[in-house]
Amino acid sequence: MNAKPRGRQFFNNPGPTNIPDRILRAMDRPVIDFMSEEFVAIHHACHNGVKRVLKTDQNLFMYSSTGHGAWEAALANLFSPGETVLMVETGYFSESWTEMANHLEIKVETIPADQRKGADIARIAERLAADKEHKIKAVLTVHNETATGMVLPLSEVRRAIDEAKHPALLLSDTISSLASMEYKMDAWGIDLTVGGSQKGLMLPTGMSLTGVSNKALEVSRKSKTPRHYWSWEMMTGRAPQKFVGTAPVHMFFGLQESLKMLEEEGLDAVFARHARLAEATRAAVRVWGSDGKGPQLFCQNEDRLSNSVTAVVMPEGVSSDPMRKAAIDRFNLSLGGGLGKMMGKMFRIGHMGDLNEPMLLGCLATTELAMKASGVPFVPGGVDAAIKSLSA
Numbered sequence: 512m513n514a515k516p517r518g519r520q521f522f523n524n525p526g527p528t529n530i531p532d533r534i535l536r537a538m539d540r541p542v543i544d545f546m547s548e549e550f551v552a553i554h555h556a557c558h559n560g561v562k563r564v565l566k567t568d569q570n571l572f573m574y575s576s577t578g579h580g581a582w583e584a585a586l587a588n589l590f591s592p593g594e595t596v597l598m599v600e601t602g603y604f605s606e607s608w609t610e611m612a613n614h615l616e617i618k619v620e621t622i623p624a625d626q627r628k629g630a631d632i633a634r635i636a637e638r639l640a641a642d643k644e645h646k647i648k649a650v651l652t653v654h655n656e657t658a659t660g661m662v663l664p665l666s667e668v669r670r671a672i673d674e675a676k677h678p679a680l681l682l683s684d685t686i687s688s689l690a691s692m693e694y695k696m697d698a699w700g701i702d703l704t705v706g707g708s709q710k711g712l713m714l715p716t717g718m719s720l721t722g723v724s725n726k727a728l729e730v731s732r733k734s735k736t737p738r739h740y741w742s743w744e745m746m747t748g749r750a751p752q753k754f755v756g757t758a759p760v761h762m763f764f765g766l767q768e769s770l771k772m773l774e775e776e777g778l779d780a781v782f783a784r785h786a787r788l789a790e791a792t793r794a795a796v797r798v799w800g801s802d803g804k805g806p807q808l809f810c811q812n813e814d815r816l817s818n819s820v821t822a823v824v825m826p827e828g829v830s831s832d833p834m835r836k837a838a839i840d841r842f843n844l845s846l847g848g849g850l851g852k853m854m855g856k857m858f859r860i861g862h863m864g865d866l867n868e869p870m871l872l873g874c875l876a877t878t879e880l881a882m883k884a885s886g887v888p889f890v891p892g893g894v895d896a897a898i899k900s901l902s903a
Contacts, residue, residue, distance in 0.1 A: 516843035523874040524847045525657050525820035525861030526687060527709035527716050530765075534713055537768035538761045545758040551751050553763050558753075560770035561720060564689065564712075564778065565704055567696040570723040572746050575759050578686040578707035581719035582608055583615075584741035585682055585703050589649065589727060591735035592616035596649045597638060597679070599668070600624040603658035603850040604684065608651060615736060620647070626659050629815040632667045639675035648730075649680035649702075655688035658850040660808075660822030660859065661815045662692065669700040680727055686710060690773055691785045691819040691863040702727040708762065711819070712769050713864045718762045782818070788862045788871050789818040791900040795875045795893030796823050799882075805889035806882075809857055819863035820847070824856060826888055831858040838881035844874060846881075868901050 595618040624630035680702040690711030704722035708714035746753045800807040809822035838844040847859030
């Protein structure tokens with residue numbers, strides 16, 4: 512039996528992400544009564560802190576669930592069976608959200624896109640302008656597509672809706688961008704935001720949220736989709752916590768500490784750090800594939816590159832699986848794999864949450880080591896390029 516690699520695992524999956532020791536220590540305490548004044552104060556402080564991260568003054572609901580639960584909460588509260596929504600194609604997660612909507616008997620039209628270049632915003636405007644009867648109730652987007660390492664400019668999507676003079680709501684999944692990249696729910700005119708605990712918020716998986724505009728909350732009162740746990744009306748009536756069932760007190764202990772860490776660093780500094788680490792990662796990948804025979808950036812649109820995850824497509828005919836297996840089994844480095852139709856054809860480097868330069872350089876150096884050990888063709892020198900990028 513092979514011995515387990517020693518030392519601390521370098522975890523560069525794009526979710527869940529590293530949980531800082533401060534957050535682990537904050538959660539390492541006895542449970543308290545979730546109806547107590549102490550917990551209610553923590554709960555309210557967390558709600559206010561998350562709204563600051565979302566940059567909204569409107570409504571917030573939180574759930575014991577993964578982000579998929581918040582997806583379902585959004586759909587069940589806002590739409591009735593038979594209604595139509597418009598999904599902007601971004602990759603695996605826009606496809607998954609579409610599948611969920613179909614199961615709830617919501618009709619989904621898709622704005623198709625080249626997943627390596629990103630959606631054409633003009634096509635959204637054209638489709639909405641053609642919808643004279645306003646049958647389309649909402650435009651659904653994934654702000655940052657974890658599967659492809661691409662970001663969607665939501666302010667431009669909002670502009671397209673407004674220029675078409677269409678009343679459609681704008682919904683955004685921000686699970687892999689929240690607290691890692693700039694996000695302005697109110698200023699960008701976003702009616703619903705879906706978020707999760709396990710990425711930029713640096714928490715364990717298991718808590719999700721929806722930021723809800725006043726307009727969306729009014730629309731929700733007309734939805735005929737059955738719901739109970741996900742019901743915003745039910746949650747609103749559960750003051751002071753706005754939580755159906757037992758509140759996950761330890762997740763709130765962690766969230767309180769997470770928000771302290773984000774505010775100590777400052778959100779603008781958090782975003783700048785993510786941008787710096789992302790560009791260093793991309794510098795390494797560009798060198799690895801500089802001869803045209805090695806791994807390449809999956810995203811081919813410089814304006815859409817994600818600052819929280821880099822998707823790397825393998826050379827033709829070369830699987831990413833042996834390299835990722837060598838990385839984790841031999842060298843204790845966890846990298847993300849391809850999802851859906853890209854399974855085995857790419858690997859993904861997560862660089863979000865609690866991460867700094869030494870951690871990233873360790874990841875990139877070990878990725879080179881794993882590629883070399885598993886016979887992946889690449890041009891050496893990616894780590895040097897990352898160092899040059901970080902030292903500029």
